[in-house]
Amino acid sequence: MIDYRKNTIPVWTLATRDVRVPAFTGEKRMTAGRLAELRTVLAALADEPVATLEAHPLPERLDRARGIPLDAVSPLAQHLSQLVTESARSSSSAATIAGEGLYRMVVPAKFADALGRGLVRSMNSGEVAGGLRGPLVDATGRIVAGATFVPVGTVAAAGAAGGAGATAGVAVAGSAALTVAAPLVLMALAVGVSAHADTKRREAVARITELLEQLHEDKLEAEHSELDGCRDAIDKATAVLLDQGVIGASLGLDSAVHAINSALGAADRRLARWRSALDRLPDGEPVDIATLAKAFPGVDDDGGEFRAHLELASLAIALKQRVNVLQAVEHAQKDPDNLFENFTRALKRDQQRLDDMQSGIAGVLLRLSALEPARPQGLRPVFTTGEVERLMRAAHRIHQLAEAVPTYGRASDVAIEIARDKDGSVVVFPALPAES
Incomplete structure (x- = not known):
């Protein structure tokens, strides 16, 4: 006993x-x-x-x-x-x-x-x-x-x-x-990975909701709603596949995947703009906060459009990871004699694009965090206490971006x-x- x-x-x-x-x-x-x-x-x-x-x-x-x-x-x-x-x-x-x-x-x-x-x-x-x-x-x-x-x-x-x-x-x-x-x-493994991705989705949704309440941006709100609306179809498709059923068109997974891929496409375009904006900055020189905020709106604040875009990208990635698991399970069930190989191959192939996007976003955040904000431009030789405090807060928030970058240790x-x-x-x- x-x-x-x-x-x-x-x-x-x-x-x-x-x-x-x-x-x-x-x-x-x-x-x-x-x-x-x-x-x-x-x-x-x-x-x-x-x-x-x-x-x-x-x-x-x-x-x-x-x-x-x-x-x-x-x-x-x-x-x-x-x-x-x-x-x-x-x-x-x-x-x-x-x-x-x-x-x-x-x-x-x-x-x-x-x-x-x-x-x-x-x-x-x-x-x-x-x-x-x-x-x-x-x-x-x-x-x-x-x-x-x-x-x-x-x-x-x-x-x-x-x-x-x-x-x-x-x-x-x-x-x-x-x-x-x-x-x-x-x-x-499939359900555990799916649950892990859904945890990341819930965390991203909570952060996006808080940011959008501050921004009042209708376009970002619509993007968020469309992405978060994919959850129902993914949950139902997960249940069907884990019961070894066949995913039908009535579940709406195709439209959910389309919305997720559209969001990933938007994240790709934003990432390209962020990289281009960083490439245009002078090497080794302090950067004016106003110039930086024009390319990265809200980067010097607690909220802002830039941070909302980061969270929308995180949400799209988390949802795509759940879809990837669904596709891998479907492959494995269609070819029972090649079970685990199909599962890992399907996941690894689809995950590569997400890895590249996450690495690109991490690179942008690290480059931003290393920038040195320039002193405000003006004719006065002395700055007010308020101006100094705003500069220091902006510098601190920009440097904090490095903390959002995931680190990879040994497997x-x-x-x-x-x-x-x-x-x-x-x-x-x-x-x-x-x-x-």
């Missing part, structure tokens, strides 16, 4: 195909550090994605609104239920996890990075300056501290590409047993948390970089 009071956690090793790896452990139990080492070894030695899945007790407090809910008959929920049920029958280490729980899947960086580096990024912490929001944790703030992990033995797998009842098996090499559960890995393992209720329904939370 599992005694969660002693922090004993069952863990599966899941493969997307029949792969061969050397025996990785002869131990019955392992620490969190040992489990991290195991993931590193599996990623290095396996040619196909190998993920780990941990089963934790369900925390008392969970912000379920951050995730994407799926009912008990959805393929992902069925794959997970089948894995858990079969494990409970065949392994004493998994005997008490057939009900509710919090499942944490970690996909190694080697494979997660193939999905496009812009899809899953560390997100700034709202509580600690310079901190990062890690994976979903319990009310105490951590999920694996002090835990002992018990490998779950050979079990019937959670289904192959065709659905919950499709064929599956176990890949065994030496003493290593890997459950072949491609759909579970694929769908968990990180990607963690997806899945909360499973007693009725078999699940909530999949945003995919995030796994804690090291």
Whole structure:
């Protein structure tokens, strides 16, 4: 029996195909550090994605609104239920996890990075300056501290590409047993990445709403409304695909994609104008604030049209990322024998344009933040206190633009948390970089 009071956690090793790896452990139990080492070894030695899945007790407090809910008959929920049920029958280490729980899947960086580096990024912490929001944790703030992990033995797998009842098996090499559960890995990753992109969408919408309330710009308001109106079609298409259905014209996804692509086109044109304006500035010389504000309206203020354009670009990118995931899942389901390769190839191809746009915007922000504002022009040899304060505030706001530029560290393992209720329904939370 599992005694969660002693922090004993069952863990599966899941493969997307029949792969061969050397025996990785002869131990019955392992620490969190040992489990991290195991993931590193599996990623290095396996040619196909190998993920780990941990089963934790369900925390008392969970912000379920951050995730994407799926009912008990959805393929992902069925794959997970089948894995858990079969494990409970065949392994004493998994005997008490057939009900509710919090499942944490970690996909190694080697494979997660193939999905496009812009899809899953560390997100700034709202509580600690310079901190990062890690994976979903319990009310105490951590999920694996002090835990002992018990490998779950050979079990019937959670289904192959065709659905919950499709064929599956176990890949065994030496003493290593890997459950072949491609759909579970694929769908968990797809929903987690989609939830991550939707989190970025909600953040962008909140910032845009605040900016537009200050600007009273009808054209920007219309652009914002058209983009935000795409959410309904994307949500419905996501639900249909995750139920392994076919997206029809009645969902309105085609018009949503058109609106998103139009917004990305507008962002491309604005980016080109910003670059051109920066290229026209004299090298190494202070720049007059009025000249800068003409090319970048509101750059010296808390709001402004320039910042609204940045947020509209962020919103369009977040929505496009969700559409990219939909297209990748659709490709994978159409060709079940080439499941994960299709998924990663489709995501990587579509993500390249978004990466280029984000890199271009980051370059503009860094160039702007490095500019030195010039003193106000005038005949008076002495400036008023108000003029000096305005110049200092403008300089500070311009230099702060560098803080909005995302930084890329080494590739990180990607963690997806899945909360499973007693009725078999699940909530999949945003995919995030796994804690090291």
